[in-house]
Amino acid sequence: xxxxxxxxxxxxxxxxxxxxxxxxxxxxxxxxxxxxxxxxxxxxxxxxxxxxxxxxxxxxxxxxxxxxxxxxxxxxxxxxxxxxxxxxxxxxxxxxxxxxxxxxxxxxxxxxxxxxxxxxxxxxxxxxxxxxxxxxxxxxxxxxxxxxxxxxxxxxxxxxxxxxxxxxxxxxxxxxxxxxxxxxxxxxxxxxxxxxxxxxxxxxxxxxxxxxxxxxxxxxxxxxxxxxxxxxxxxxxxxxxxxxxxxxxxxxxxxxxxxxxxxxxxxxxxxxxxxxxxxxxxxxxxxxxxxxxxxxxxxxxxxxxxxxxxxxxxxxxxxxxxxxxxxxxxxxxxxxxxxxxxxxxxxxxxxxxxxxxxxxxxxxxxxxxxxxxxxxxxxxxxxxxxxxxxxxxxxxxxxxxxxxxxxxxxxxxxxxxxxxxxxxxxxxxxxxxxxxxxxxxxxxxxxxxxxxxxxxxxxxxxxxxxxxxxxxxxxxxxxxxxxxxxxxxxxxxxxxxxxxxxxxxxxxxx
Amino acid sequence: xxxxxxxxxxxxxxxxxxxxxxxxxxxxxxxxxxxxxxxxxxxxxxxxxxxxxxxxxxxxxxxxxxxxxxxxxxxxxxxxxxxxxxxxxxxxxxxxxxxxxxxxxxxxxxxxxxxxxxxxxxxxxxxxxxxxxxxxxxxxxxxxxxxxxxxxxxxxxxxxxxxxxxxxxxxxxxxxxxxxxxxxxxxxxxxxxxxxxxxxxxxxxxxxxxxxxxxxxxxxxxxxxxxxxxxxxxxxxxxxxxxxxxxxxxxxxxxxxxxxxxxxxxxxxxxxxxxxxxxxxxxxxxxxxxxxxxxxxxxxxxxxxxxxxxxxxxxxxxxxxxxxxxxxxxxxxxxxxxxxxxxxxxxxxxxxxxxxxxxxxxxxxxxxxxxxxxx
Numbered sequence: 057x058x059x060x061x062x063x064x065x066x067x068x069x070x071x072x073x074x075x076x077x078x079x080x081x082x083x084x085x086x087x088x089x090x091x092x093x094x095x096x097x098x099x100x101x102x103x104x105x106x107x108x109x110x111x112x113x114x115x116x117x118x119x120x121x122x123x124x125x126x127x128x129x130x131x132x133x134x135x136x137x138x139x140x141x142x143x144x145x146x147x148x149x150x151x152x153x154x155x156x157x158x159x160x161x162x163x164x165x166x167x168x169x170x171x172x173x174x175x176x177x178x179x180x181x182x183x184x185x186x187x188x189x190x191x192x193x194x195x196x197x198x199x200x201x202x203x204x205x206x207x208x209x210x211x212x213x214x215x216x217x218x219x220x221x222x223x224x225x226x227x228x229x230x231x232x233x234x235x236x237x238x239x240x241x242x243x244x245x246x247x248x249x250x251x252x253x254x255x256x257x258x259x260x261x262x263x264x265x266x267x268x269x270x271x272x273x274x275x276x277x278x279x280x281x282x283x284x285x286x287x288x289x290x291x292x293x294x295x296x297x298x299x300x301x302x303x304x305x306x307x308x309x310x311x312x313x314x315x316x317x318x319x320x321x322x323x324x325x326x327x328x329x330x331x332x333x334x335x336x337x338x339x340x341x342x343x344x345x346x347x348x349x350x351x352x353x354x355x356x357x358x359x360x361x362x363x364x365x366x367x368x369x370x371x372x373x374x375x376x377x378x379x380x381x382x383x384x385x386x387x388x389x390x391x392x393x394x395x396x397x398x399x400x401x402x403x404x405x406x407x408x409x410x411x412x413x414x415x416x417x418x419x420x421x422x423x424x425x426x427x428x429x430x431x432x433x434x435x436x437x438x439x440x441x442x443x444x445x446x447x448x449x450x451x452x453x454x455x456x457x458x459x460x461x462x463x464x465x466x467x468x469x470x471x472x473x474x475x476x477x478x479x480x481x482x483x484x485x486x487x488x489x490x491x492x493x494x495x496x497x498x499x500x501x502x503x504x505x506x507x508x509x510x511x512x513x514x515x516x517x518x519x520x521x522x523x524x525x526x527x528x529x530x531x532x533x534x535x536x537x538x539x540x541x542x543x544x545x546x547x548x549x550x551x552x553x554x555x556x557x558x559x560x561x562x563x564x565x566x
Numbered sequence: 567x568x569x570x571x572x573x574x575x576x577x578x579x580x581x582x583x584x585x586x587x588x589x590x591x592x593x594x595x596x597x598x599x600x601x602x603x604x605x606x607x608x609x610x611x612x613x614x615x616x617x618x619x620x621x622x623x624x625x626x627x628x629x630x631x632x633x634x635x636x637x638x639x640x641x642x643x644x645x646x647x648x649x650x651x652x653x654x655x656x657x658x659x660x661x662x663x664x665x666x667x668x669x670x671x672x673x674x675x676x677x678x679x680x681x682x683x684x685x686x687x688x689x690x691x692x693x694x695x696x697x698x699x700x701x702x703x704x705x706x707x708x709x710x711x712x713x714x715x716x717x718x719x720x721x722x723x724x725x726x727x728x729x730x731x732x733x734x735x736x737x738x739x740x741x742x743x744x745x746x747x748x749x750x751x752x753x754x755x756x757x758x759x760x761x762x763x764x765x766x767x768x769x770x771x772x773x774x775x776x777x778x779x780x781x782x783x784x785x786x787x788x789x790x791x792x793x794x795x796x797x798x799x800x801x802x803x804x805x806x807x808x809x810x811x812x813x814x815x816x817x818x819x820x821x822x823x824x825x826x827x828x829x830x831x832x833x834x835x836x837x838x839x840x841x842x843x844x845x846x847x848x849x850x851x852x853x854x855x856x857x858x859x860x861x862x863x864x865x866x867x868x869x870x871x872x873x874x875x876x877x878x879x880x881x882x883x884x885x886x887x888x889x890x891x892x893x894x895x896x897x898x899x900x901x902x903x904x905x906x907x908x909x910x911x912x913x914x915x916x917x918x919x920x921x922x923x924x925x926x927x928x929x930x931x932x933x934x935x936x937x938x939x940x941x
Contacts, residue, residue: 255901255905256901257901257904257905257911258899258900258901258904258911259901261911276931276932277932408931413931415837415838415896415897415933416699416700416839416897416930416931416933416935418837418838418839419697445932446899446931446932446933447932448899448901448902448932448933507919510923514923544916545912545915545916548912548915548916548919549911549912549915551915551919552900552915552918552919555929555931555932556929556930556931557930557931
């Protein structure tokens with residue numbers, strides 16, 4: 057007997073439909089899986105056999121051949137277990153073959169027949185259920201993955217706790233089990249609030265500007281000055297994700313096996329903070345069979361925070377350039393290539409030198425060490441930060457003051473308003489205004505024009521820096537609700553938020 | 567080997583670059599041998615006399631010197647010196663600076679670019695930390711400028727920070743006083759590299775000298791040795807900015823050892839960059855607040871000096887004055903100024919921008935400092 061069951065695997069952040077064909081025939085007892093399965097996939101033989109027997113079903117002594125079509129693609133992971141088991145049961149006439157019509161199966165089996173969640177359910181379900189014809193295919197997923205699947209395809213998702221329940225439901229002996237309660241039981245930790253930050257007016261403003269205009273931000277300051285604390289509060293300032301971005305982010309999180317919020321969809325902008333010892337692959341994504349998305353893809357739509365930027369391996373930092381420029385990261389391997397979404401707001405923190413610096417003249421590092429430290433940051437990467445803000449340790453008075461600063465909610469309101477203006481104007485964030493449109497979209501007040509000319513002539517500003525300053529000034533004007541012209545004060549503030557690191561100015565400083 | 571054609575300086579120049587060679591050993595070698603004999607001793611051809619015999623009794627020194635005689639033939643070193651236009655001056659020759667002759671540790675050989683005649687003039691060493699504040703740099707520039715304009719030569723080490731600034735000031739004065747640079751590496755090994763222009767300018771307009779032969783890298787142990795020459799060449803050593811420890815304090819110690827007066831520019835109490843100078847003043851150094859103080863010490867007639875350049879910077883006005891006052895107290899970030907004055911961020915930013923474009927304030931790493939001379 058032959059049975060064909062619909063399932064899927066993940067590659068990158070995309071699901072790929074897989075048809076599991078199971079053939080049961082007489083012959084020497086054997087159980088074989090063909091169609092380029094990887095190790096985890098091949099091991100499903102043992103899991104499936106044990107699960108079938110534990111569920112009180114029969115495993116007749118016969119020859120079982122499983123083919124995973126299309127057979128030229130590599131398949132990985134344990135998500136095909138359920139489909140293989142159901143295919144076997146249908147082929148061995150323990151499940152009604154006709155009941156498999158319009159169903160798709162995803163899930164890993166335990167030896168006791170229980171059904172377990174796997175990573176990548178969202179893209180797999182999306183691949184099984186064609187978007188043009190929703191409702192034609194009803195996915196069956198483990199209970200734990202219900203929200204995730206429902207977030208992607210809407211209604212019609214079936215859940216089960218174990219193989220036994222699936223078989224009973226398919227044979228019509230009992231109804232499908234109810235999905236878990238509609239109420240969101242999980243308590244979401246609220247993001248940290250900006251009101252906790254004492255003092256630091258410039259850094260606060262920089263966060264606001266970064267959130268409003270999508271400008272990448274570099275915080276420079278000694279240890280203990282609150283760089284990390286500030287960075288963690290950026291996510292809270294961003295508005296909720298659009299439906300499209302939310303779906304993309306959900307796919308990435310699901311494919312990477314990162315726990316999704318209780319609602320099933322990633323709605324709040326994600327905040328990712330990989331450690332500086334992270335490898336290239338963990339950041340950009342990779343792996344042999346499935347190309348698991350990396351941290352920068354997980355930050356899609358949200359914030360990527362690189363603490364101690366100078367400590368990251370130079371190759372890793374260079375890997376950031378393509379995604380910063382294009383918003384996607386294209387990974388190519390010998391057998392396949394994938395493009396993973398990676399449009400994020402980059403916020404980084406660094407010490408000004410190995411010892412942490414502080415007031416001018418208090419640095420204890422020798423020049424060679426300073427240069428070595430900052431050279432890693434200099435060049436193309438440093439140029440991509442529109443905002444470079446110095447953060448100093450707060451004064452004692454500030455720390456002891458009772459009243460905190462403005463809370464996140466108030467600032468987020470201004471950010472949303474400024475974003476709305478910018479989208480009305482050009483349909484994109486201010487940070488991505490092309491230089492050719494700057495004169496039209498960010499016209500300068502004459503005084504501001506004179507100021508920028510002076511800065512350029514004094515060689516305190518480079519050509520590239522000039523465009524970045526104008527964009528930041530545009531965002532500042534949006535936040536101040538100055539609709540038309542970008543005023544001198546906005547340009548001045550933008551210049552103040554582009555700190556000159558002594559490595560870039562040291563030769564002239566002599 | 568056409569050894570007969572080479573001047574004695576060639577042998578000493580070659581010997582000076584040997585491994586396991588030190589100022590003391592070199593001095594001892596030349597006290598007991600002529601340069602040609604010294605070379606033969608290093609080659610192992612002639613037995614050594616005096617204390618060098620003990621040194622050469624150690625096999626590793628013998629072997630190192632033997633190797634070096636192959637690596638550094640005097641012809642080649644001499645050719646290198648002539649190609650660079652470097653003058654080689656031996657202790658005991660006519661052009662050897664008189665102020666070094668009776669030094670406790672006189673350099674046996676000097677490699678010179680520029681005019682040795684400058685050592686006949688008045689000379690003040692201006693030295694200080696490499697991690698200077700903007701205020702310290704400005705003070706060094708002003709002192710270099712004032713002394714240069716008054717005809718006093720400025721001796722310094724061409725290091726980053728204070729040393730470089732002092733010489734930049736002297737060069738900018740375009741007066742009778744010239745820069746005299748004493749460096750640790752060979753004259754063709756510019757260190758730090760960003761001082762290439764300064765290095766060349768000092769060699770062209772002033773005097774540049776070292777006791778290391780061309781090609782010598784800037785090894786750490788050479789800098790303290792260089793400092794003793796800075797001190798020995800000067801009538802007084804002026805330390806502009808220094809931390810609790812540092813090369814400039816070693817220079818001051820060298821000066822004290824040689825009975826050369828030490829001067830220091832006082833700095834704010836509690837700032838790390840001033841700890842060293844303030845301690846020097848406590849220990850009896852002459853406090854200096856401007857070029858005139860140095861000139862008075864040198865018994866110069868200065869009167870109402872027309873040499874002080876007019877400060878053409880537009881004076882801070884209106885709201886900028888409190889901001890400037892605040893920065894005069896100590897360096898601050900923009901946040902610090904805003905909080906101290908209770909002003910808005912934008913207001914302070916505008917004020918700082920005005921002060922910076924007028925040249926009263928400098929910014930680095932997010933900190934603002936006054937460059938209106940604190941003197």
